[in-house]
């Protein structure tokens with residue numbers, strides 16, 4: 252398994268008002284109305300056809316300024332240490348982030364978006380439409396998040412941030 256090397260080429264860049272982790276929304280739902288835009292590489296513009304019919308899209312991105320991962324972390328919304336894979340911490344063995352953002356418009360290679368929780372300059376790996384028919388599962392339990400101590404937490408601090416990665 253460890254011999255498999257996956258190369259990924261960004262398909263664009265996500266632009267947001269957030270220059271550092273501190274003060275950045277911790278999830279789209281906690282950053283309602285925060286505006287950003289996506290600059291899609293011209294090589295992929297043809298693939299944006301029909302995207303404008305969707306109110307929300309998934310952005311998959313690389314948390315390029317995240318610190319080295321630890322397998323147990325204290326997530327933003329809790330005071331307890333949790334297993335990394337039971338959290339949405341940006342510092343991970345593969346630093347993939349996924350956010351369901353609001354799609355405002357598509358104009359050429361430019362997507363206007365809202366509800367962003369990424370740092371400015373974040374490399375974009377993929378775009379997928381959010382489809383409630385596929386993506387919305389009514390569930391009865393959400394692990395530690397149901398009882399997390401800091402339910403009201405909306406903004407990140409610098410705990411997973413690597414300053415020199417700018």
Ligand SMILES: C[S@@+](CC[C@H](N)C(=O)[O-])C[C@H]1O[C@@H](n2cnc3c(N)ncnc32)[C@H](O)[C@@H]1O
Pocket residue numbers: 271272273275276277278279313314315316317318339340341347348349350351368369370372373374406407408411412
């Ligand atoms: C908790 S993560 C959640 C990201 C995504 N919604 C997810 O669930 O995978 C969001 C935080 O990651 C950090 N972050 C966002 N973009 C980043 C980047 N490019 N490099 C490092 N950290 C980033 C910011 O501090 C932001 O508040």
